[in-house]
Amino acid sequence: xxxxxxxxxxPFCLSKCLYCDFTSFRGRDGMYESYKNALLKEIRNTxxxxxxxxxSIFIGGGTPTVLPPRFISxxxxxxxxxxxxxxxxxxIEANPKTLNMDYLRxxxxxxxxxxxxxxxxxxxxxxxxxxxxxxYEDFLINYNDALKAGFHNISAxxxxxxxxxxxxxxxxxxxxxxxxxLRHISAxxxxxxxxTPFFDLYEEGKLDLPEESEERKMYYLLIDTLSSKDxxxxxxxxxxxxGFESQHNIRYWERGEYFGFGLSAHSLVENVRYENTEDLxxxxxxxxxLKNIRTNSHEISEKEAMEEFMxxxxxxxxxxxxxxFKKTFGxxxxxxxYGTIHDNIKKGLLLYEANRIFLTAKGLDLSNMVMADFxx
Numbered sequence: 091x092x093x094x095x096x097x098x099x100x101p102f103c104l105s106k107c108l109y110c111d112f113t114s115f116r117g118r119d120g121m122y123e124s125y126k127n128a129l130l131k132e133i134r135n136t137x138x139x140x141x142x143x144x145x146s147i148f149i150g151g152g153t154p155t156v157l158p159p160r161f162i163s164x165x166x167x168x169x170x171x172x173x174x175x176x177x178x179x180x181x182i183e184a185n186p187k188t189l190n191m192d193y194l195r196x197x198x199x200x201x202x203x204x205x206x207x208x209x210x211x212x213x214x215x216x217x218x219x220x221x222x223x224x225x226y227e228d229f230l231i232n233y234n235d236a237l238k239a240g241f242h243n244i245s246a247x248x249x250x251x252x253x254x255x256x257x258x259x260x261x262x263x264x265x266x267x268x269x270x271x272l273r274h275i276s277a278x279x280x281x282x283x284x285x286t287p288f289f290d291l292y293e294e295g296k297l298d299l300p301e302e303s304e305e306r307k308m309y310y311l312l313i314d315t316l317s318s319k320d321x322x323x324x325x326x327x328x329x330x331x332x333g334f335e336s337q338h339n340i341r342y343w344e345r346g347e348y349f350g351f352g353l354s355a356h357s358l359v360e361n362v363r364y365e366n367t368e369d370l371x372x373x374x375x376x377x378x379x380l381k382n383i384r385t386n387s388h389e390i391s392e393k394e395a396m397e398e399f400m401x402x403x404x405x406x407x408x409x410x411x412x413x414x415f416k417k418t419f420g421x422x423x424x425x426x427x428y429g430t431i432h433d434n435i436k437k438g439l440l441l442y443e444a445n446r447i448f449l450t451a452k453g454l455d456l457s458n459m460v461m462a463d464f465x466x
Contacts, residue, residue, distance in 0.1 A: 098147070098165060132352070145337065247277075260311065353370055364387040423447070439456055
């Protein structure tokens with residue numbers, strides 16, 4: 091039986107963060123139940139799922155935990171009818187302002203075994219500037235409650251390069267959370283996306299951002315601090331204790347198959363990529379008709395698959411397995427990419443050792459440029 095992952099998108103939030111360009115909505119409480127029902131219909135009407143062993147499930151958003159806990163239980167109950175591996179990683183994203191002990195116990199009882207909590211910073215002033223509705227104290231209460239509820243695989247998201255953030259403040263965030271015993275930490279630099287309030291402020295010159303050189307120092311500080319605390323830097327933006335790497339996200343980076351359910355969810359199934367509609371009302375009305383809700387279906391060519399193998403694989407610190415490339419495509423990686431690989435090695439951006447090709451420390455800084463080189 092082939093294995094796969096499942097992504098579930100919950101497009102609702104209590105409040106929209108000022109930097110967020112994800113498909114999510116605030117103030118749609120009245121649509122929660124109809125959306126949940128539509129989601130269940132989509133899952134039930136995907137018979138191909140029965141042919142797979144589910145190795146990971148990720149419930150993301152938006153903020154999934156704005157839904158009533160019984161809705162999460164119903165979604166998990168529907169998924170439990172599938173072939174789920176005994177050791178499957180089952181994650182839900184959560185905003186610290188939406189959790190309490192009762193909710194956490196329901197999540198644990200439903201079969202969820204991993205929490206991904208959006209912290210972003212331990213500085214409450216910074217949190218307010220980016221539009222977060224929680225304070226660090228909320229996160230700390232929820233984290234300790236989650237441990238009491240039986241969650242031991244807990245991840246936190248943090249961000250750097252934020253308005254009003256300096257190196258000292260970011261260092262305090264990293265030092266503080268590294269002492270908590272979190273099994274996983276994701277750290278992302280702020281990207282100003284068009285269509286967000288931050289984009290408008292940036293265009294007007296009203297966004298007080300750190301200099302690029304200061305942001306890079308934050309990234310180096312992050313790597314050094316977490317490495318000294320026995321965290322493994324396994325992907326450009328991700329760190330974990332040994333054995334607690336995000337299996338679901340590794341599936342993306344290694345081009346494993348996955349099914350996406352819900353509004354705007356993406357899928358990769360049998361070498362075809364497709365995505366769901368971004369129209370919330372249309373999705374709710376048509377979720378039982380898969381042809382109606384699925385858009386941009388595209389069968390991936392060998393050339394595209396090789397490009398994905400390279401630029402996704404290079405996100406992993408261990409890099410790309412040369413033999414796996416040959417086994418997957420029946421071609422020697424150097425016969426396809428010799429010039430690109432050689433040029434980037436010469437620039438000090440890539441290394442080739444022990445049959446793997448991976449980014450150097452300098453290459454991590456210029457990773458987007460290196461990855462773009464592998465797109466013909």
